[in-house]
Amino acid sequence: MKIAFFDAKSYDRESFLRAAEGKNIEFKFFETKLWEETAELARGCDGVCVFVNDTVNAAVIDRLCEIGVRIVALRCAGFNNVDVRYAAGKIVVVRVPAYSPYAVAEHAMAMLLTSIRRTHKAYIRTRDFNFSLVGMTGFDLHGKTVGVIGTGKIGRVFIDICKGFGMRVLAYDKFPGESDGFEYVPIERLLTESHVISLHCPLTEDTYHLICADTVKKMRKGVVIINTSRGALIDADALLDGIKSRKIGAACLDVYEEESDFFFEDLSGHIVEDDTLARLISMPNVLVTSHQAFLTEEALRNIAETTVENILDEGTWQEKDLGSNS
Ligand code: NAI
Numbered sequence: 193m194k195i196a197f198f199d200a201k202s203y204d205r206e207s208f209l210r211a212a213e214g215k216n217i218e219f220k221f222f223e224t225k226l227w228e229e230t231a232e233l234a235r236g237c238d239g240v241c242v243f244v245n246d247t248v249n250a251a252v253i254d255r256l257c258e259i260g261v262r263i264v265a266l267r268c269a270g271f272n273n274v275d276v277r278y279a280a281g282k283i284v285v286v287r288v289p290a291y292s293p294y295a296v297a298e299h300a301m302a303m304l305l306t307s308i309r310r311t312h313k314a315y316i317r318t319r320d321f322n323f324s325l326v327g328m329t330g331f332d333l334h335g336k337t338v339g340v341i342g343t344g345k346i347g348r349v350f351i352d353i354c355k356g357f358g359m360r361v362l363a364y365d366k367f368p369g370e371s372d373g374f375e376y377v378p379i380e381r382l383l384t385e386s387h388v389i390s391l392h393c394p395l396t397e398d399t400y401h402l403i404c405a406d407t408v409k410k411m412r413k414g415v416v417i418i419n420t421s422r423g424a425l426i427d428a429d430a431l432l433d434g435i436k437s438r439k440i441g442a443a444c445l446d447v448y449e450e451e452s453d454f455f456f457e458d459l460s461g462h463i464v465e466d467d468t469l470a471r472l473i474s475m476p477n478v479l480v481t482s483h484q485a486f487l488t489e490e491a492l493r494n495i496a497e498t499t500v501e502n503i504l505d506e507g508t509w510q511e512k513d514l515g516s517n518s
Contacts, residue, residue: 193216193217193218193238193239193503193504193506194218194220194236194237194238194239195217195218195219195220195237195238195239195240195241195265195503196220196222196233196234196237196239196240196241196261197219197220197221197222197240197241198222198224198225198226198230198233198240198241198242198243198246199222199223199224199225199226199242199243199245199246199456200221200222200223201456203487203492204221204243204267204492204496205219205221206492207492207493207495207496208241208496208499208500210493210496211493211496211497211499211500212496212500215500215504216504217500217503217504219241220233220237225245225246225247225452226240226242226246226247226248226252227246227247227252228247228249228251228252228255231252231255231256231259232255232259234256234259234261235259235260236259236260237261238260238261238262238263239261239262239263239264239265239503240256240261240263240264240265241265241266241267241499241503242264242265242266242267242273243266243267243268244268244270244273244483245273245451245452245455245456245483246273247273248264248273248274248275248279248285249275249278250275250278253275253278253279253282253283256283257282257283261283262283262284263283263284263285263286263503263509264279264283264284264285264286265286265287265499265502265503266285266286266287266288267288267495267496267499268287268288268486268495269287269288269289269290269291270394270395270421270422271285271287271514272394272395272396272422272424276514284509284510284512284513285513285514286499286502286503286509286512286513286514287502287514288494288495288498288499288502290345291486291490291491291494291495291498292486292488292490292491292494293345293346293348293349294349294488294490295485295486295487295488295490295491296346296349296420296485296486297346297347297349297350297353297392298349298353299420299446299481299484299485300346300350300390300392300418300420300444300446300485301350301353301354303418303420303444303446303479303481304333304388304390304416304418304444305333306444306479307416307442307444307477307479308330308331308333308416308442309330310327310328310330312479313327313328314328333354333357333358333359333388334357334358334359335358335359335360336359336360336387336388337359337360337361337362337385337386337387337388338354338359338360338361338362338386338387338388338389338390339362339363339364339382339383339385339386339388339389339390340354340361340362340363340364340374340389340390340392341363341364341365341379341382341389341390341391341392341393341402342364342365342391342392342393342394342421343363343365343368343369343371343374343376343392344365344392344393346392346420347363347365347390347392347393350390350392351363351373351374355373355374359388361373361374361375362374362375362376362377362381362382362385362386363375363376363377363382364376364377364378364379364382365393366393366398380410383407383410383411384410384411384412385412386411386412386415387412387414387415387416388415388416388417388418389403389411389415389416389417389418390417390418390419390420391403391417391418391419391420391421391425391426392420392421393421393425394421394422395421395422395424395425399425400424400425401424401425401426401427401430402425402426403417403419403425403426403427403430403431404426404427404430405427405430405433408430408431408433408434408439408440409439411434411439411440413438413439413441414438414439414440414441415439415440415441416440416441416442416443416444417431417440417442417443417444418443418444419443419444419445419446419447420446420447420485421447422447423445423447423448423449423450423451424449425447426445426449427449428448428449428450428468428469428472429468431443431472432468432471432472435472435475435477435478440477441477442477442478442479443472443475443477443478443479444478444479445472445478445479445480445481446480446481446482446483446484446485447483448469448472448480450466450468450469451482451483453465453466454466454469454482455482455483456482456483
């Protein structure tokens with residue numbers, strides 16, 4: 193099997209070459225993302241391997257089919273960047289539904305702690321021998337209420353971590369499951385009662401701009417918002433307004449709606465054209481990481497092994513075709 197591997201980074205090459213050792217699979221690595229104009233690079237390949245910011249829309253699917261590509265292997269869980277309805281019956285789409293919910297949930301907590309205890313600022317201050325504590329006051333998580341939207345694999349690990357901190361956990365899910373040590377509540381109640389809100393649901397028509405001017409209005413003053421799911425769950429301009437008006441106390445963003453133009457690239461020395469992103473980053477109470485929540489050794493190994501298995505197991509492609517729609 194020959195696979196065109198788009199948006200390849202050094203850490204991807206390492207993990208995928210290791211997973212492919214001794215197997216009938218060969219990767220052609222491309223640094224560019226997959227979109228209409230780069231689809232041609234996959235000519236002569238059986239499949240493409242893509243990540244969160246590659247574009248697999250109808251035009252790309254048509255082009256891939258024309259040049260003989262039979263499988264789109266997502267090396268991620270979310271598949272909002274794939275027109276799955278259009279792909280049905282034309283090309284097989286497989287993904288890695290779970291590789292390490294711990295990686296993402298732990299990153300969400302790391303961002304929360306960094307943000308509220310200002311450890312990122314302390315690191316910079318003490319390197320400059322500035323030992324002042326002025327402006328460093330945080331708050332205890334113990335006894336605070338966290339609202340978790342989406343109680344799937346990652347949301348549940350995050351809930352357990354929050355319980356370990358002695359937090360009261362409220363949750364909202366369109367398809368609620370068992371609630372063990374937390375309470376499912378309507379989303380309005382979650383919004384009004386939570387000191388911290390963390391998003392762990394997929395990006396769908398229902399969840400697009402879930403955090404918007406209307407929902408921000410309902411939140412507690414000083415709320416901390418964490419998004420490690422997909423950028424478009426949040427209307428970034430409404431978030432910015434909420435921060436400027438002091439309604440939102442802090443935002444921890446691992447994802448951003450327009451991230452595909454910026455994230456995963458070294459743009460230091462360039463002028464970033466997105467004023468909303470630039471303004472958010474300039475805020476003292478906004479912490480941005482560039483879609484790195486998944487990036488642990490364990491997750492990379494699981495992603496590579498599952499993707500190689502998904503591709504090589506041609507006989508089971510149809511059953512694996514995306515699995516449950518989450
Ligand atoms: P999952 O499928 O296990 O859980 C998603 C949960 O969201 C399910 O319980 C589902 O019922 C719920 N849900 C669906 N529609 C909803 C709605 N309209 N409102 C509220 N809840 C809804 O998914 P998992 O593995 O927990 O991942 C969650 C999200 O995390 C993924 O969709 C993906 O976008 C994101 N992710 C981000 C990563 C990163 O590096 N930042 C890495 C991996 C995933």
